[in-house]
Amino acid sequence: MKAKISSQELSPGLRMETVQEDDEPLGRDGGDEHESDDEFGQFDSDLSDDDVGETVEVDDPMELLWTSFSQADKESRGLLSVAQTRLGVVNALGIGVTTGEITAALVGFKVPHPFNVSFDVFADLVAFFRKGDEDNQDDGLPRAVAANSMPALKGIVMTGPPSPKRQRTGDKPAEANESTKEELEQIQKVIESVQKVEEELDQVNEEQAKEILAIETKYNAKKRPTYVKRNKLLVDIPKFWKQALVNHPLIGNCMDEDDEKVLEFLETFDVQFVDDNGGYKLEMTFKENPFFTTTTLWKQFKFTDDDELDVKASEISWKDEAGVTEESEKFNFIQWFISTESEHEIADIIKDDLWKNPVMFYMMDEDEEEEEEEEEEEGEGEENEDGDEEVEGEDKE
Known part of the structure; x- marks a missing residue:
């Protein structure tokens, strides 16, 4: 069963234009109405009205990328925050992208936290979301998970010679060779x-x-003995694996409230490498719980000699109290875990990302809370300083 994330509907909005010689860009109030439904149509997103800029005229993809990056880099640092990156991607592609999807993609790109996005990473993100939007609009997983690859700009195929740069003499474009x-x-x-x-x-x-x-x-x-030693230590932290899984920006997106209730009873989580061809096995051990009688759930991925993916998983015995039926859409993550469908993206993220440093994801919420508290304290300090200055001014009068 796929993890189900609500898809976003296509709606008209921000659009980037590639200007060819002798063509005039269509304004927002002009041109054929049907032409606004092209590949640059914008998805609904969490953009505010202030985020949407004017149409930008560009002649080549690299200029479009640099323009979008520069407009988002309001402090001229050469690095973008997650929010600025989202704005830049929206301006470059004309599709709605959430900060959560940007964060998930940065994790997939293995960009260290806190995220500071350079132009090279920004270019890869734009290519990634463009590819994911073209190929995976109907996939139930988030775009950052559903795409099978993270293409860079070198994947752009030219169908003709590069367009000459648009040069203007007054209001008329100059002729190009x-x-x-x-x-x-x-x-x-x-x-x-x-x-x-x-x-x-x-x-x-x-x-x-x-x-x-x-x-x-x-x-x-x-490293296997070290992993075993680490797991023995983590048992002493209540609900460690539940918190680490939920905090992960990609894995957490594939869970519903029922999954989180089940994970309250998760005791241990393990990843084992089972052969010399990249095969591995995920395993979860649960305490007695009101949802199922099975104590251990596992899911295994192996590759055949023909490089075909072979997926096997344990069965589960649901209790009546869980209310699970064939038509039920409850327990997204658990249902994926016990399925044998060849969807391995989430499993790869668990193996390559979460398993390598689970403590980082366990601490993620705590780190964010500390940052928020520090920002609040700084804001209060600035207000107090302003108040003191006003009092001093009144005393002088």
Whole structure:
């Protein structure tokens, strides 16, 4: 069963325009009404009216990215906060993106917390959300989870020569030199030659991946005793794994209230690497609870010799009190955990992200609360300083 996240409906809004020579950009009040339903239509989001800027004219993707990044970087730091990043992505793509989705994607990109987004990371985020929006609009998982890859700008395919920069003399665009047929044929030959070189690189990358997998397998076995030792210590923290799972920005998004009630009884969580081909097993152990009689739930992922994913999972014996039926949509996360569908994105996040440093996610809420308290104290201090200055001014009078 898929984790179900409510999808956002397409609605008209912010739109970026690519200006070709001899074309005038359509204004918000002009042009064919149907042309506003193009691929840059905006999804509903949590943008305020102040967030939506004017239409920006650009001639190439890189200029569009840099313009969006610069407009979002109001302090000119060269780095964006999560909120600024969201605004930049919305301006670049014209789709609604929440701060939660931005945070989830940054976690997937392994950007360290607190997040400071550089232009390179911003470019990858834009490409990622564009790809996810094209391929996964109907997927139940969040866009940051549903996409199978995180494409960078190098994935952009040109269908013709680059558009000349738009130059203006007064209000009229200057004429641009058109590429000749011979030039286009020469460019195509170079591209075909480069593609052959890329195929050679792909072969080397495959060899690299095999060697990396062998090294990871070796050290996973070496780290196993340390993981066991860590789990024994974490048992002494009440509801540790429940809190770590819920706090994770991606995993937590796949849970409902019923899942959180079940996780109140979660005692231990374990990840075991089961073979030399990247296979692994997730395992949860529960105390006696009012939802099911099964004490251990597990889910295993293995790859066959043909690189096909083989998924197996434990069965569960629900109690009547849980109210679970075939039509029921309760317990999103638990239902995913016991399913054998070949959806491994959440499992990979657990293995590669949560399992490596669960304490960081357990402490995440506490860290945010401390930051909020510090901001409140700073705000109160500034107010007191302003009040003292006013009193001093009155005394002088």
